[in-house]
Amino acid sequence: MATITLSRATPTPPAPTPRRRGRRRPQAGRAGPVTYTLLVLSALVSAFPLYWTVVAGSHTNAEIAATPPPFLPNASLFENIGAAMEQAPIGLAILNSVIVAGCITIGTVLFCTLAGFAFAKLRFRGQGLLLALVIGTMMVPTQLAVIPLFMMIADLQWVNQLQAVVLPTLVSAFGVFFMRQYLMSSLPDELLEAGRMDGASTFRIFRSIVLPVARPAMAVLAMLTFLTAWNDFFWPIIALTTSNPTVQVALAGLGSGYVPQRSVIMAGTLLGTLPVLIVFAVLGKQIVGGIMQGAVKG
C-alpha cells in the first residue's frame, strides 16, 4: 500500500531515550503458555459475536433456536440476506454510507491538516485561545449540538438528505489536535526555514514540504475518520429516516421491526458490517499502528 508507507522523508528529532520496540527490554520476556492461552481466549471473545452473526444469519429462525444451537454457517445465508434487503434498503444504505464517510474523510483530513499545520508551526494572535477552544470542545457531548442542528436542517429542508449528515461532521477537533501533535514532532523548523530562504510562499511551503511530511499521519487520520463516520449513530438517526438511510440507520430500522426475525436481522447486520470488516482485514495492521501512534503522540 503505497499511500500508507511511513518511511519518513525527513530526519526526526533525536529520541530522548532511543530504543527499539520491545526486544531489548528485560520485562518483555518471551510469552509462556499461560500468556498464549489468555490471549487466544481474548481473541475468541473478540471474534465470537461476529462469527455468531454469520452463523445466525445463515440459518432459519427455527434452526438457531434448536438445542444444541448450530455452530457452523449454513446455506440459508443468501435467502436471509435477500429477506433483509426487502425489509431495509441495505444496498442504498451502503452506497449512502460510502458517500457520507468518504466526504467526511476528505474534508476532515484536508481541513485538519491545514489547521494542524498552522497551530504547530505558524504564530498568530489568539492562537492559544483558538487551540484551547478546539481541545475544550472534545469534552462537549454530541447531545449539546443536535437540537440547533436539527432546527438548521429543518429550515434548510435538508432532513433526510445526506448533506445534513456530512456537513456538521466535516471537521473534527481530534483531527486538528492529532495533526498538530504529529507536525510538531516530525517537521523540523530548519526545513521550513530552508524553504523560506529559497523564497517560497507559505502555501508553496505547505504544498512541497509540509504535505509530504504529513502524509503518514493523514493516512492514519483518514482511516480513523472513515471508521468513525461509517459507524456514527446519534446524529444520523436524527437527521435521516429509513427511506434514505446510512447503514447504521438502516440497521436500527431493521432491529426495530414489529416481527423480530432473528436470522434476517443477523443477515442484515452482517451485510452492513461486511464493508468495514473487509477494510479492516486489508488495513487492520495499519489501523492498529495508527491508534497506537496516536496514543503515543496525543
Added chain:
Amino acid sequence: MTITSTSPPDAVVLGPPATRPAVQPSRRKNNRLTHNRWGYAYVAPFFLVFGAFSLYPFLYTAWVSLHRTSLSDIDGGTWVGLENYRNLLQSEFFWNAARNTLTIGILATVPQLCMALGLAHLLNYQLRGRTFFRTVMLMPYATSIAAATLVFAQLFGRDYGLINTALEAVGLDPVDWEGGTWSSQIAIATIVTWRWTGYNALIYLAAMQSIPGELYEAAEIDGASRWKQFLHVTIPSLRPTIVFTIIVSTIGAVQLFGEPLLFSGNGTTSGGGSGQYQTLGLLMYQQGWSNFNIGQAASTAWAMFLIILVVVGLNALVGRLRARADR
C-alpha cells in the same frame, strides 16, 4: 515499510507535561514564517465549519433550554427562564436516567479498563502472531454500535439466546436479561466493554512500550518480582495514560445512547418496560423527538455537559493532588 514497523518509539510520550520536550526553541525565531498572518487563512476553513456546526449549536442549545419550545414550533418558543431546569431536577425520569447512566457507566468502564491493562501487559510480551492478536482485538472497535447491539441483543435473548442456553447447559437458571434492572444494565455494559477493551489495550500497550527499559533493569537489580515490577514501575508510568482513558471513557459513558435504544429490540426510547436501562442520552432523545419538548431536551443536554465537566474536573484535581503528594 508499514506504520507499525516505523512508528518510532522516540515519539513524544503521553506523559506529564514536564517530560515533554520544551517548545521554546521555535518560539525564539522571529522570522517571517513563524510570525505570519497566513495562520488565520490556514485555520479559517476549519473554524468556519466548526463555528457553524459545533460552537454555535452548543451556545444556542443553552438559549433553547431557557424556552418552552416544541419540535413543531421551533421558532416560536416562549421564554421561561430556568423552568426547564427546575422541571428536570424534580423529574423522577431524570434521576432514574442519571442513576442508570452512572451504574451502567461504572459497570462498563471499570472492568473494561482493568481488562485492557491486563491485555496490554500480555500483548507486551514477545509474541508469535503479534499483529494477528492486536488486529483481532481491535475488531470489536470497528463494529458499529448498531451492529454490536443487535448481535448482543440476540445473544442475551431470554428464550433462545445463546447465553441462556449456555447457562442452562451448566445447570443454572436462565436470566431475563432485558427485563431485570441489574441484568439489563450488565448486558448493556457488556456491549460497551466488548467494543472498547481492545482499543484501550492498544493505547496502554503503546504507553508501555515507551517506558524506559532502565527502570525495569533497576527494579530487577533490586530483586523486584514481575508482579512488583508491574505494580511499581508499569502502573505509575502509565498513570497519565490511565487518567486519559478514564476521562475519554467517562465522556463516552455519559453520552450512552445507541446501545440502550436498540437493546430492547423494538426501538422505543423508554429504555425498557420500567425505564430500567434508560440513560440520559436516551431520555434527551425521548424528550426532544418523542415528546417534542425541545426546551426540556436542551436542558438535559446541558445537564449532561455539566456532569462531564464535574467528572473531568475531579480527575484533574485528583491528578494534581497525587502529583503534589509524589513530590
